[in-house]
Amino acid sequence: MTVRSRIIPDTGRPIWLALLTAASILSIACGAGGEETTRLSFDVGPSPHLVVGAGHGDVIVQTGAAGTITVLGVTTAADNVDLEIGAIADVVTVASVTGSSRNLFGDTAQGGVDFTFTVPPETVIEVGIANGTVSVDGVQAGGVISAGIGSIALRDVTGEFSGGAGSGDIEISRGTGSFRFTTGMGSIRFEGDLISGGVNEFEAGTGDVIVAISGDADIELEATVAKGSLSSELTLTEETSTLSGSGGTLAGTLGDGGADLVITVGTGSVEISDRPF
Numbered sequence: 001m002t003v004r005s006r007i008i009p010d011t012g013r014p015i016w017l018a019l020l021t022a023a024s025i026l027s028i029a030c031g032a033g034g035e036e037t038t039r040l041s042f043d044v045g046p047s048p049h050l051v052v053g054a055g056h057g058d059v060i061v062q063t064g065a066a067g068t069i070t071v072l073g074v075t076t077a078a079d080n081v082d083l084e085i086g087a088i089a090d091v092v093t094v095a096s097v098t099g100s101s102r103n104l105f106g107d108t109a110q111g112g113v114d115f116t117f118t119v120p121p122e123t124v125i126e127v128g129i130a131n132g133t134v135s136v137d138g139v140q141a142g143g144v145i146s147a148g149i150g151s152i153a154l155r156d157v158t159g160e161f162s163g164g165a166g167s168g169d170i171e172i173s174r175g176t177g178s179f180r181f182t183t184g185m186g187s188i189r190f191e192g193d194l195i196s197g198g199v200n201e202f203e204a205g206t207g208d209v210i211v212a213i214s215g216d217a218d219i220e221l222e223a224t225v226a227k228g229s230l231s232s233e234l235t236l237t238e239e240t241s242t243l244s245g246s247g248g249t250l251a252g253t254l255g256d257g258g259a260d261l262v263i264t265v266g267t268g269s270v271e272i273s274d275r276p277f
Contacts, residue, residue: 034077035074035075035076036074036075037072037073037074037075038071038072038073038074038075038083038085039070039071039072039073040070040071040085041068041069041070041071042068042069042070042071042087042092043067043068044067044068044069044087044090044092044120044123045067045089045090046090046122047090047122047124048069048090048091048092048119048120048122048123048124049090049091049092049123049124049125049126050069050091050092050094050117050119050123050124050125050126050127051091051092051093051094051125051126052093052094052095052115052117052125052126052127052128052129053094053095053096053128053129054094054095054096054112054113054115054127054128054129054130054132055081055096055097055098055112055113055129055130055131056096056098056111056112056113056130056131056132057096057112057113057114057115057129057131057132058114058115058132058133058134058135058150059114059115059117059127059129059132059133059134059135060115060116060117060135060137061117061119061125061127061134061135061136061137061139062116062117062118062119062137062138063118063119063120063121063123063137063138063139063140064118064119064120065120066120066121066122067120068118068120069087069092069117069118069119069120069123070117070118071085071092071094071115071116071117072115072116072117072118073085073094073096073113073114073115073116074113074114075096075111075112075113076111076112076113076114077110077111077112079111080098080099080110080111081096081097081098081099081111081112081113082095082096082097082099083095083096083113084096084097094115094117096112096113096115098110098111098112099111112131112132114132119139121138121139121140121141122140122141123139123141124141124142124143125139125141125142125143125144125145126143126144126145127143127144127145127146127163128144128145128146128147129146129147129148129150130147130148130149131147131148131149131150132147132149132150133147133150133151133152133153133168134147134150134151134152134153135152135153135155136152136153136154136155136157137154137155137156137157138155138156138157139154139157139158139159140157140158140159141158141159142158142159142160142161142177143159143161144161144162144163145161145162145163146163146164146165147163147164147165147166147168148165148166148167149165149166149167149168150165150167150168151165151168151169151170151171151186152164152165152168152169152170152171152181153170153171153172153173154171154172154173154175155172155173155174156173156174156175157172157174157175157176157177158175158176158177159177160177160178160179160198161175161177161178161179161180161181162179162180162181163180163181164181164182164183164184165182165183165184165186166183166184166185167183167184167185167186168183168185168186169183169186169187169188169189169207170183170186170187170188170189171188171189171190172189172190172191172192173189173191173192174191174192175190175191175192175193176192176193176195177193177194177195177198178194178195178198178199178200178259179194179200179201179202180199180200180201180202181201181202181203182201182202182203182204182205183203183204183205183207184205184206185205185206185207186204186206186207187204187207187208187209187210187268188202188203188204188207188208188209188210189209189210189211190202190209190210190211190212190213191211191212191213191275192213192275193213193214193217194213194217194219194259194261195258195259196218196258196259197258197259198259198260199259199260199262200259200260200261200262201261201262201263201264202261202262202263202264203263203264203265204264204265204266204268205266205267206266206267206268207265207267207268208265208268208269208270208271209263209265209268209269209270209271210270210271210273211261211263211270211271211272211273212272212273212274212275213234213261213272213274213275214274214275215233215234215235215254215274216255217254217255217259218254218255218256218257218258218259219234219253219254219255219257219258219259219260219261220253220254220257220258220259220260220261221234221236221250221251221252221253221254221261221263221272222249222250222251222260222261222262222263223249223250223251223262223263223264223270223272224247224248224249224263224264224265225247225248225249225265225268225269225270226247226265226266226267227246227247227266227267227268228246228247228265228267228268228269228270229245229247229269229270230243230247230248230249230250230269230270231269231270231271231272232250232270232271232272232273233272233273233274234252234254234272234273234274235254236252236253236254237252237253237254238252238253239251239252240252250270
């Protein structure tokens, strides 16, 4: 294992995206072949921040005690993976880059890292992954989560969250706050509470959007399906709709309309119901 210093460049892009091509302070170049396990722990202050840029593998973010962020990484085909981990003040940065090798079928990515992070509940997170799943449980300070190919799951989270998947499902359960997520191909399922003053957007190019919120919530709703079906169990005031067998729109106010909820589907369906699923 070799250790070398690097500086994170200021590219104007999200930090996790810069990490995919540059990265952090401590670089661990894994040895040849096989599987390797990395365990590191960092002391953080009252404003912790976790930034992850990953190539191939799955990411789990779970909550633990205040004051510490721990990193567990399990690397496969370690000779083809660069794993970089470091910290500056309260910001912990992690990046994994998977190389490619040539065979009879062309360039093929080999190897990856499965991460498990344990963070204080008040940690802000930025997670970007090229190929794999992202699971976030219990985070209370918001964040940005993106996957190129793979699913995203948020459970028992609070705050302002955004992101999306190029191809993959997104599921948010017991969420409180504001949420803005898109998927090119896949479904979006949301169950939770949307806070007053928040802007919430769910968009699927091809797939379904299923939303379950309390019937006594305060929502300003605008839903559109270009091709597919749209249904709602909510009793809206000032309701307008143009529904047909091939798509349509639905707009209206629930309660005092304190939170905006915009749903857009290209091909698929929209279902809005009282919580829970």
